[in-house]
Amino acid sequence: MTSAYKLALAATVSLGLATSAVAAPVLGQPAPGFTAKDGDGKTRSLAEFKGKTVVLEWTNGGCPYVKKHYDSANMQGLQKSATQDGVVWLTLISSAPGKQGYVAPGEAKTWKASTGAGSTALLLDPAGQVGKIYDAKTTPHLYVVDKAGTLVYLGGIDDKPVADPASLKGAKNHVVAALADVKAGRAVSTPASKPYGCSIKYAE
Amino acid sequence: MTRFFAQILAALVVLTAFPALAQPVDTGHLVAELVARDATVTPGATTYVALRQKIDKGWHTYWRNSGDSGEATRIVWTLPPGWTAGDIVWATPQRQPTGPLMNYGYHDEVLLPVAITVPASAKPGETVTLKAAAAFLVCEEICVPEDAVLTLTLTVADGLAQPDPTWGAAIAKALADAPGPAGLTGVFAKQGASVALAVTGAALKGVDLSEAYFFPFDSSILDHAKPQPIERGPDGLTLTLTPGYAFQEGAGPKAMSGVLSLGDKAYEISADVGALPAGASGLGPPPKSSGGDGGSLSLPLAAAFAFLGGLILNLMPCVFPILAMKAASLAGHAHDRRAAQAQGLAFLAGVLATFLALAGALIAIRAGGTAVGWGFQLQSPPVVAGLALLMLAVALNLSGVFEVGTSLQGAGSGLASRQGLAGAFFTGTLAVVVAAPCTAPFMAPALGWALTQSAPAALAIFLALGLGFAAPFALAAFVPGLLARLPKPGPWMDGFKKLMAFPMYGTAAWLVWVLTIQAGNTALARVFAAAVVLALAAWLLGVAQRRHAEGGKPLVLTGLGAALSIAAIAAAVWPSYGGPQVASTQPAKGGAPTVPYEAYSPEKVAAAQAAGKPVFVNFTAAWCVTCQVNEKVAFATQGVADAFKETGAVYLKADWTLKDAVIAAELAKHGRAGVPLYLVYGAKGGDGVILPQILTEGLVVRALKDAQTR
Numbered sequence: 075m076t077s078a079y080k081l082a083l084a085a086t087v088s089l090g091l092a093t094s095a096v097a098a099p100v101l102g103q104p105a106p107g108f109t110a111k112d113g114d115g116k117t118r119s120l121a122e123f124k125g126k127t128v129v130l131e132w133t134n135g136g137c138p139y140v141k142k143h144y145d146s147a148n149m150q151g152l153q154k155s156a157t158q159d160g161v162v163w164l165t166l167i168s169s170a171p172g173k174q175g176y177v178a179p180g181e182a183k184t185w186k187a188s189t190g191a192g193s194t195a196l197l198l199d200p201a202g203q204v205g206k207i208y209d210a211k212t213t214p215h216l217y218v219v220d221k222a223g224t225l226v227y228l229g230g231i232d233d234k235p236v237a238d239p240a241s242l243k244g245a246k247n248h249v250v251a252a253l254a255d256v257k258a259g260r261a262v263s264t265p266a267s268k269p270y271g272c273s274i275k276y277a278e
Numbered sequence: 279m280t281r282f283f284a285q286i287l288a289a290l291v292v293l294t295a296f297p298a299l300a301q302p303v304d305t306g307h308l309v310a311e312l313v314a315r316d317a318t319v320t321p322g323a324t325t326y327v328a329l330r331q332k333i334d335k336g337w338h339t340y341w342r343n344s345g346d347s348g349e350a351t352r353i354v355w356t357l358p359p360g361w362t363a364g365d366i367v368w369a370t371p372q373r374q375p376t377g378p379l380m381n382y383g384y385h386d387e388v389l390l391p392v393a394i395t396v397p398a399s400a401k402p403g404e405t406v407t408l409k410a411a412a413a414f415l416v417c418e419e420i421c422v423p424e425d426a427v428l429t430l431t432l433t434v435a436d437g438l439a440q441p442d443p444t445w446g447a448a449i450a451k452a453l454a455d456a457p458g459p460a461g462l463t464g465v466f467a468k469q470g471a472s473v474a475l476a477v478t479g480a481a482l483k484g485v486d487l488s489e490a491y492f493f494p495f496d497s498s499i500l501d502h503a504k505p506q507p508i509e510r511g512p513d514g515l516t517l518t519l520t521p522g523y524a525f526q527e528g529a530g531p532k533a534m535s536g537v538l539s540l541g542d543k544a545y546e547i548s549a550d551v552g553a554l555p556a557g558a559s560g561l562g563p564p565p566k567s568s569g570g571d572g573g574s575l576s577l578p579l580a581a582a583f584a585f586l587g588g589l590i591l592n593l594m595p596c597v598f599p600i601l602a603m604k605a606a607s608l609a610g611h612a613h614d615r616r617a618a619q620a621q622g623l624a625f626l627a628g629v630l631a632t633f634l635a636l637a638g639a640l641i642a643i644r645a646g647g648t649a650v651g652w653g654f655q656l657q658s659p660p661v662v663a664g665l666a667l668l669m670l671a672v673a674l675n676l677s678g679v680f681e682v683g684t685s686l687q688g689a690g691s692g693l694a695s696r697q698g699l700a701g702a703f704f705t706g707t708l709a710v711v712v713a714a715p716c717t718a719p720f721m722a723p724a725l726g727w728a729l730t731q732s733a734p735a736a737l738a739i740f741l742a743l744g745l746g747f748a749a750p751f752a753l754a755a756f757v758p759g760l761l762a763r764l765p766k767p768g769p770w771m772d773g774f775k776k777l778m779a780f781p782m783y784g785t786a787a788w789l790v791w792v793l794t795i796q797a798g799n800t801a802l803a804r805v806f807a808a809a810v811v812l813a814l815a816a817w818l819l820g821v822a823q824r825r826h827a828e829g830g831k832p833l834v835l836t837g838l839g840a841a842l843s844i845a846a847i848a849a850a851v852w853p854s855y856g857g858p859q860v861a862s863t864q865p866a867k868g869g870a871p872t873v874p875y876e877a878y879s880p881e882k883v884a885a886a887q888a889a890g891k892p893v894f895v896n897f898t899a900a901w902c903v904t905c906q907v908n909e910k911v912a913f914a915t916q917g918v919a920d921a922f923k924e925t926g927a928v929y930l931k932a933d934w935t936l937k938d939a940v941i942a943a944e945l946a947k948h949g950r951a952g953v954p955l956y957l958v959y960g961a962k963g964g965d966g967v968i969l970p971q972i973l974t975e976g977l978v979v980r981a982l983k984d985a986q987t988r
Contacts, residue, residue, distance in 0.1 A: 098501065098523075100526060101523070101526045101527070102526075136420060137420075137421065138415075138421060138422065138423045139421075173419065174419050174420045202377075202378075206378060209501075211346040211347055211379055212346065212347045228523060229523070235349060236349060236352075236413075237349065237415065237423040238413070238423070265526075265527060266498070266523040266524070266526060266527055267498075268497050268498055269346075269347075270347070270349065271347060272347055272348075272417070272420070272421045273346060273347035273348070273376050273377070273379045273381065273417075273421075274347075274377075274379070275377070275419060276377035276378055276379070277377065278377055
């Protein structure tokens with residue numbers, strides 16, 4: 075391969091990334107594909123879970139809004155019941171190296187074990203590529219993709235956009251509702267809500 | 279004794295009236311406290327209490343819509359029976375970009391006032407404690423939820439509420455500055471992938487819209503991080519917004535509300551879905567204000583540019599005839615330093631007075647809403663005709679046909695007389711009037727900046743320009759060495775003066791040419807007839823002056839001369855001129871290579887760029903000598919003609935010889951107040967690159983080739 079060809083290829087690839095990063099994901103449209111490495115250094119992709127309902131959860135262990143759901147074991151409970159139901163739950167960390175919440179490849183397994191997470195996989199997105207493709211803004215920020223690969227929910231985990239753990243009581247969990255709708259073959263009644271929490275610590 | 283007691287009591291009341299119980303609480307990354315607008319409150323009245331956040335450096339709290347992340351500050355009140363609290367009166371937030379995200383909030387310090395209703399049953403003299411549980415998210419890179427229970431003690435008293443000595447004024451200001459409704463009408467419509475929000479109303483007319491930004495109350499309406507391009511209209515503005523996920527559900531929202539900030543002012547607006555009003559667009563984006571990116575200038579820098587520009591203006595082609603007059607005038611009193619200095623000062627005064635008068639007129643006309651720029655007076659045919667006759671009169675005077683203010687014998691010696699000073703002042707005035715159509719390097723950005731500023735700042739720039747323009751002549755009169763170097767006066771001066779008449783005849787001829795472009799060929803006959811009559815009048819006056827010098831009383835001749843000159847000028851100025859007969863066809867002069875061009879419009883630029891062609895836009899005017907010189911030196915060359923052919927570039931001319939609002943707006947957009955302006959747009963789109971005001975063949979060729987690949 076000549077260097078000019080390599081350069082052209084690199085330019086095409088980065089252009090492709092740039093354009094897909096600009097277009098925000100659209101409800102009712104196919105969820106954008108992506109690849110990311112898990113704690114074992116293995117490359118995982120959305121495509122490998124075709125035919126299954128997939129939940130994407132952006133997280134950051136130091137974020138008070140994430141803590142509200144993890145310290146109360148609310149999130150882990152959701153993950154476990156969903157995965158038992160055959161749902162694939164992918165937790166993503168898009169904090170850039172040097173930024174708050176960054177998890178190095180070697181620490182990913184420890185992170186997952188220490189939180190007692192029940193998700194299918196923890197995926198690392200240090201370059202923020204997946205986060206930008208999905209226009210993910212906050213931690214937590216959740217997306218639900220149905221079995222046909224269509225994006226059916228995007229937004230917050232529930233309707234109480236505060237960090238106070240007391241707010242869990244009486245909160246309407248949008249992800250639980252969306253998964254129930256998908257399972258029952260109904261249209262998702264609340265397909266979008268305000269994502270709330272800390273900003274994702276992308277590279278500047 | 280009782281009196282003493284009463285005094286102690288009064289002092290106590292004064293002490294307790296001060297809201298001493300406002301204990302600040304350091305919650306970790308900010309200090310929170312409740313502060314009161316009023317030291318005493320009146321039963322049945324409404325008072326304001328504010329949550330003050332003194333935020334650590336680098337940290338911030340959030341507005342009611344926190345943007346992409348974060349959380350708004352909340353207050354839960356515990357109040358005595360009968361007392362009620364309203365919602366937070368939110369100050370206009372700041373934009374806080376973090377990576378690809380955008381948050382809305384506050385840093386440093388913010389007052390969040392809340393209306394507190396005092397019950398009518400409150401008893402004067404009693405003190406009550408208000409309790410507020412405030413919760414807020416404080417973020418730097420990381421976010422920390424913090425909270426505090428704050429208290430404030432208020433004293434109820436009869437009569438007018440007394441302002442709190444510490445916080446009264448600050449809270450009153452926060453309330454006054456908080457965005458409120460201003461009778462603005464908002465309409466929005468989905469347009470492809472974006473949403474156009476049009477806002478119209480009196481509050482948006484004639485104000486600087488360059489900082490306009492819409493903060494939505496609902497976080498689902500917009501993609502907060504996307505820029506909001508601004509388009510102005512006669513009645514308001516249109517912002518192009520990127521929709522948020524609310525537009526993905528069904529038909530999208532039917533209404534949106536929020537705060538429209540203009541930088542220094544902000545208004546609450548609500549908008550409904552509908553057809554966009556015509557008056558909210560059409561005038562292009564606002565000119566870049568100071569403090570913006572790129573060509574931003576400060577007042578001292580702009581003044582320095584103006585001074586330099588004024589200096590250079592002396593060397594510009596259109597000022598040459600005036601230089602000639604100055605030289606003749608200065609050489610005339612080289613032998614007498616004091617006389618020369620007086621002349622220098624009078625000239626300076628003439629220049630400054632005229633610059634300020636022109637600037638004042640320009641500012642006043644612009645304030646009236648008419649888009650005019652530098653050289654605006656030459657866009658009027660009667661002014662051009664009048665100036666042509668004036669130049670002719672000056673030329674005839676230099677040729678010796680008649681004299682102004684001096685006797686024949688005294689020529690060259692009695693110039694320090696009062697008439698001589700008036701003459702120098704008049705020379706200054708004339709110099710500015712003729713120099714106006716020229717903009718020199720440095721001067722263009724300074725003037726462009728000046729016209730976006732307040733009137734005093736704009737006048738300061740024009741003053742600096744005038745000082746620079748008059749400096750060489752005024753200094754020459756004061757520096758002994760310079761004056762001494764000028765040749766000694768003598769009979770040669772008469773010849774020099776007569777020689778200098780010819781540039782003035784040339785100027786008159788040039789102005790007539792400008793007039794024919796503005797008003798067509800019929801104007802030619804009229805202005806030439808007026809010129810002949812004026813020449814006759816000048817000759818008659820000259821004859822009368824000679825008779826007078828010989829001791830005669832040539833009243834009839836003088837009267838006839840004066841009457842004829844008035845008639846000539848009147849005929850040139852009135853009645854008004856018609857328009858140009860034919861849209862000026864391309865002057866295909868034999869030999870000189872010409873580049874075919876089209877009339878400019880912003881749409882043509884966009885269309886050519888869409889077709890992948892570079893675009894060269896020439897903002898020019900017939901009365902702009904710099905422009906005309908560039909046409910000859912740079913454009914009428916084989917190299918440029920070839921470069922246009924090779925690159926396939928589209929050549930557009932924006933002719934500003936007559937008034938044109940679209941061209942004026944485009945000039946303003948590029949921070950300019952006048953012509954020339956040369957813009958080169960790349961073949962692959964994007965903004966135009968500004969070329970220098972003095973062009974060369976090589977420069978244009980390089981710019982075109984560069985634009986082909988850009």
